[in-house]
Amino acid sequence: MTAMAYDSKLPHVVVLGAGFGGLMFAKEFPAHLARITVVDRQNHHVFQPLLYQVATAGLAAPDIAQPIRAILRDKPNLTVLMAAVQGIDLAAKRVQLDQGTLDFDYLVIALGGQTSYFGHDDWEQFAPGLKTLDDAVRLRRNMLLAYERAEVEPDPVKRAELMTTVVVGGGPTGVELAGSFAELARTVLYRDFDHIDPRQAHILLVEGGPRVLATFPADLSASAQQQLAKLGVDVRLNTKVTAIRENEVELDGRPLRAGNIVWAAGVGASPVTRSLGVETDRAGRIKVRPDLSVPGHPTVFAVGDLATLIDAKGVVVPGVAQGAMQGGTFVAKLLAQDLTVGPRPPEERPAFAYWDKGNMATIGRSKAIAQIGKMHFSGFFAWVMWLALHIVFLVGLRNRISVFVNWIYSYFTYKRGARIIMGEPVTTPPAPGPQASSVS
């Protein structure tokens, strides 16, 4: 590697992951105090809250992504590496990458989570999750292809099967996906086909617990469920997925055929946490100390979805963007203090306190729920708040303009601009001769 421009006497801080937590650390940390290397296996930061809109053809992938180098371009003493983390040696203070190794003085682990199948990893091939832009584009392709196939399918049973979508998991992602899929079929696609009526599409949302959006207050859950019902989503509560096969899901033991099955049920920590030799919870999240340091390693911190903590106020820090961002900011300030006034043992450092600014989820056009402190909102007003906040927090001016234009356009035209099927051609088994020829 060529000569580095910055002072090599400064301590080296390695940040793993440029999601909300890692990025916020890199932005907030005073650049003159250390050299920083930000490592991510992608070249871009993804604005995860809008990933489902790429999957449901509302936005193009670049609208919700921003190159990490561009975001951090103006930070001195900072370098960005596109590389995958293969292991962390806490004792040797070294990170193993696919591109080589990195020695660190301080480490911020912010690798986030990944889709978890609770021990049923074989379900992944039949029920993909939604964590990356590639996941979203694949999901969009699979959904749109199912309608294309239904259009030429002579067997009404198979046709109905292709137009059935099962979303597993009633959390925010599941609710947003199911609502958006239902709207796509009923308000957008129905005008496009001659032989099928996409308004007859069957969208199921399957939740193991007694209500959707279980982290919200009960009245908002109920409101969300009503709003889903209005969109024609078939919500199945207290329903367990017992098996998933190709185009088939078992609900409490009863098989159901479906053209698309989407997994939005579980998020686990990045698998690298399990190799650290530190205590993790069942989802693989590191049980961090109140200062967000990793127990036994005061110069190593973990923030975001791969850490778990009951904070100074007795609140479990939730695995949401706000939690990761506040964690990143907290560690940036804490580390700056340590580097300025001298290192402190973890017990003398301040304790992280999560500030719950509120929670919101959107269900569809004019449909959302929001909780801000003790105030609960649902319907149109919550939806407008949701739109405004997501535009504001989206990274990058171009993306904000682009998303804004797309939303205005979709609102007035009932169209979605990214209804294109990309990616490797899917091998469709050639249908028997008569079916397409019956057109002529």
Add this chain to the structure above:
Amino acid sequence: MTAMAYDSKLPHVVVLGAGFGGLMFAKEFPAHLARITVVDRQNHHVFQPLLYQVATAGLAAPDIAQPIRAILRDKPNLTVLMAAVQGIDLAAKRVQLDQGTLDFDYLVIALGGQTSYFGHDDWEQFAPGLKTLDDAVRLRRNMLLAYERAEVEPDPVKRAELMTTVVVGGGPTGVELAGSFAELARTVLYRDFDHIDPRQAHILLVEGGPRVLATFPADLSASAQQQLAKLGVDVRLNTKVTAIRENEVELDGRPLRAGNIVWAAGVGASPVTRSLGVETDRAGRIKVRPDLSVPGHPTVFAVGDLATLIDAKGVVVPGVAQGAMQGGTFVAKLLAQDLTVGPRPPEERPAFAYWDKGNMATIGRSKAIAQIGKMHFSGFFAWVMWLALHIVFLVGLRNRISVFVNWIYSYFTYKRGARIIMGEPVTTPPAPGPQASSVS
């Protein structure tokens, strides 16, 4: 397939391909005269003239694509099939698709062209072409990945190699790609990296003939070459590519290492033409009659890149969007007449005459050339004309707004909004340990 809404006594017109030619036929043909089936293997029409901007990270893929169903939604008696054409039996009047077969009364073959390697099909894997959105996204990924790899490459020779891009072919696509790659490196990427200077990137444009843009007048070719030189593109005229291997191209027998090699040198007709039993030229294009019908088959027409004709004015109809669109419109009117006043033999039908509305090519920011009749333009004015015309002809209001916003944004910020690497992770051979660890 379910019952058709339209009158099955009407003749059946099958249109193969929804590029400029097929789409224009479908739009212009009077809907009450026949049932129409439009077949395309994609679900979207691509605005090919802007494909290079997706490849060079200026635009997102959905910005230049529009679902075929959405474009033709309001046409009665018309159905869209997403299927791949496997063969055409002209005698039996039947098309073989991967989804079944289609019988036709009239056929419009508008399948366009594909990248041709002039008998060197083994070069494709090392020097991909640019015909589809997937091609464009792959090219974008390969370009951006090369700079990411250069950033961590300790060997200066290999680093220079990664930052070398060879574009083969000095036609409009080659010129646009080379200019845009040079601009991407010199005005956008150079701010993003710490260890490499993308302004040192070496972009070569290799052309076998004596000038670039050979279909334009000589003064405009010269102007384009000057404008390329200003962008730092290394233009090599009268230079033959004698071999292509992985990351290596042989120019007149001399090997040159390059991180990316792009093939923009040849377009041949869709291979289906060769199986028809009709006369084709060396590129596989059908030698159509003056009425654009296929010789010996008065109810079969071919338009666009897979047809070749010297028209009524003695002009060779060029393989450009205008040629395909005018061909589609011509056949729509001709067929409407035949269906209204009765069939005519080909020699009694009108002859197609190409109307050359002008030609333009863009080289970069404020850089373009244009020919309209006897008038020649180059530089800023030609560039503004190019921008305006491409916005106007782009299909879809949302796409027009989105492209306009992106162009305005890029013009003022010197940024490109789609600088994201997507697609399957490329397997990078792990570099030797010392290289990345030297960061720390």
